Amino acid sequence: xxxxxxxxxxxxxxxxxxxxxxxxxxxxxxxxxxxxxxxxxxxxxxxxxxxxxxxxxxxxxxxxxxxxxxxxxxxxxxxxxxxxxxxxxxxxxxxxxxxxxxxxxxxxxxxxxxxxxxxxxxxxxxxxxxxxxxxxxxxxxxxxxxxxxxxxxxxxxxxxxxxxxxxxxxxxxxxxxxxxxxxxxxxxxxxxxxxxxxxxxxxxxxxxxxxxxxxxxxxxxxxxxxxxxxxxxxxxxxxxxxxxxxxxxxxxxxxxxxxxxxxxxxxxxxxxxxxxxxxxxxxxxxxxxxxxxxxxxxxxxxxxxxxxxxxxxxxxxxxxxxxxxxxxxxxxxxx
Numbered sequence: 001x002x003x004x005x006x007x008x009x010x011x012x013x014x015x016x017x018x019x020x021x022x023x024x025x026x027x028x029x030x031x032x033x034x035x036x037x038x039x040x041x042x043x044x045x046x047x048x049x050x051x052x053x054x055x056x057x058x059x060x061x062x063x064x065x066x067x068x069x070x071x072x073x074x075x076x077x078x079x080x081x082x083x084x085x086x087x088x089x090x091x092x093x094x095x096x097x098x099x100x101x102x103x104x105x106x107x108x109x110x111x112x113x114x115x116x117x118x119x120x121x122x123x124x125x126x127x128x129x130x131x132x133x134x135x136x137x138x139x140x141x142x143x144x145x146x147x148x149x150x151x152x153x154x155x156x157x158x159x160x161x162x163x164x165x166x167x168x169x170x171x172x173x174x175x176x177x178x179x180x181x182x183x184x185x186x187x188x189x190x191x192x193x194x195x196x197x198x199x200x201x202x203x204x205x206x207x208x209x210x211x212x213x214x215x216x217x218x219x220x221x222x223x224x225x226x227x228x229x230x231x232x233x234x235x236x237x238x239x240x241x242x243x244x245x246x247x248x249x250x251x252x253x254x255x256x257x258x259x260x261x262x263x264x265x266x267x268x269x270x271x272x273x274x275x276x277x278x279x280x281x282x283x284x285x286x287x288x289x290x291x292x293x294x295x296x297x298x299x300x301x302x303x304x305x306x307x308x309x310x311x312x313x314x315x316x317x318x319x320x321x322x323x324x325x326x327x328x329x330x331x332x333x334x335x
Contacts, residue, residue, distance in 0.1 A: 001031075005122030006314050007057035011049045015314050018057055020118060022126060027072040030132045032084060037120040037311070038063030038145035038304075039321055039330040041176065041237075042088070045260075046114055047318070053115055061120030061332075062088050062113040063145035065135065075129040083135040085294075087148030088284045090117055091128030104130070104286040105156075121314060123334065133290050136298040146176070146304035146329035147297060149284060154181040154233060155293040156285035157256050158188055163231060165189025170229045170248065172216065173236035174201045174208075177258055179305055179328040181233050182209040187300040193225070208305075219244060235259045243268045249277055257281040304328065310335035 007018035025031060043060035045051060064086040068078050078084055091111040092099050098106040113119050113127065135144055154177050157163070169185040171178050172195040185192045186209030194205035195216040202213040215221045219241070225248040232245055237259040246255060246267065253275070267279065285293070296302070309317035311332040321330055 001124070003118070003122050003124045005059045005118060006311065007059045007118070007121075008047055009057050011054070011056075012047060015060070015121065015318070018059065022124065025070050025072050025126070027074040028129050029072040029126055030068060030075055030078060030084070030129050031070040031124055031126050032064060032066045032086060032120075032132065033069040034061075034064055034120050034123055034125055035066040035334055036142050036145050037061040037065075037332045037334075038149065038306075039317055039332065040146070040149045041321065042149070043114070043119075044318065044322060055116055058114070059118035059121055060114055061122065061125070062086070063147075063149045063331075064113075064120035064125055065141045065144045065148075066125075068132075069124060072129065077129065078132055078134055083141055084132050085135055085144055085148045085290075086113060086120065086125065086127050086132055087152060087290065088113060089131050090126075091131055094130060102286055102288055104288075105284050121311065121332065130287055133287060133294065136294055138298040139294060140303065142308070142331065142333065143303045143306050144294075145331055146180070146306065147293065148290065150176050150329060151180050151297070151304065152285040152290050152293055153177060153258050153283070154235070155184050155296070156282050156289055157231070157233065157258075158184060159285070159289055159292065160282060161231070161254065161256075163188065163190070167191075167230040168228055168250075169193070170195055170214075170225070170232045171210070172232060172234045172240075172245070173259065174198070174205050174328075175235065176326065176329050177235035178233075179204075179208050180302070181235060181258075183300075183302045184296075185209065185233075186211075187296070187302060193229070195222075216240075222248065229253055231256060233258060237261060239263055242266060243271075246271060246277060246279075249275065252276050252278075254278040254280060306331045308333050
């Protein structure tokens with residue numbers, strides 16, 4: 001089977017039409033006919049080989065939605081024609097302790113959809129069945145792709161830390177991750193505050209579920225929130241005054257990182273000690289948590305706010321994301 005895709009042949013190179021041969025389907029494999037594929041900032045990071053694990057030619061795309069085109073003999077949970085999605089992981093070992101405990105996203109040998117494999121900027125993508133999740137009836141396929149990476153990234157902490165609906169939650173950064181975090185936290189029942197440096201996003205944050213907003217460029221405004229939050233979700237990848245944000249936590253509060261911080265954190269341990277504060281981070285979730293998130297989205301009408309480009313204009317779409325113009329997630333539609 002010939003797959004038609006878009007690939008870069010070198011670091012930070014343009015994506016060009018690319019074909020490759022997809023061998024016989026394995027017993028646990030699922031082939032997805034790609035209809036839509038979100039663009040995540042991780043696609044840009046991989047294209048630029050920021051994490052030094054990119055193999056070229058590189059086909060990005062790990063926020064896939066489409067229909068099942070073929071299944072292996074041992075796949076029973078999806079069938080040809082089902083609407084499905086695929087996220088960051090394209091397979092798990094299924095035998096390590098993390099997999100057996102239901103924490104597949106912690107599997108040390110989990111296969112990344114775009115790490116050593118060809119991703120979803122293509123007409124077909126293959127993955128192991130366990131990583132392919134059926135979409136609920138009420139979920140719009142054209143908007144669902146970003147849920148499989150950005151969505152599960154911000155949903156996972158609510159499950160992992162058993163956040164109660166009485167919690168006060170602050171969301172730092174209202175972008176691709178943050179705009180979904182606001183919706184999840186609001187639907188979870190929490191009192192939600194958006195921290196943003198953008199005046200135009202303050203009104204949008206309120207529409208997305210925030211009860212109030214704080215200007216993240218105003219130290220005095222941040223200081224007024226001292227001791228208010230049970231959980232801060234940090235979705236940004238820039239350095240901030242972390243101690244100022246720690247001061248906004250209640251005793252036993254948590255500062256949780258979802259954006260990738262590449263510099264060491266400067267943290268004052270004294271208030272952390274006496275406040276019993278926690279600093280943590282997490283990646284995407286397990287297949288079970290992804291399915292739970294999709295049901296939650298279906299129940300509460302949660303969708304990514306998306307901009308759409310035909311897949312043939314993939315380079316234009318990547319530039320739009322790189323320039324920081326996306327509001328809030330970009331989706332490629334197969335053309």
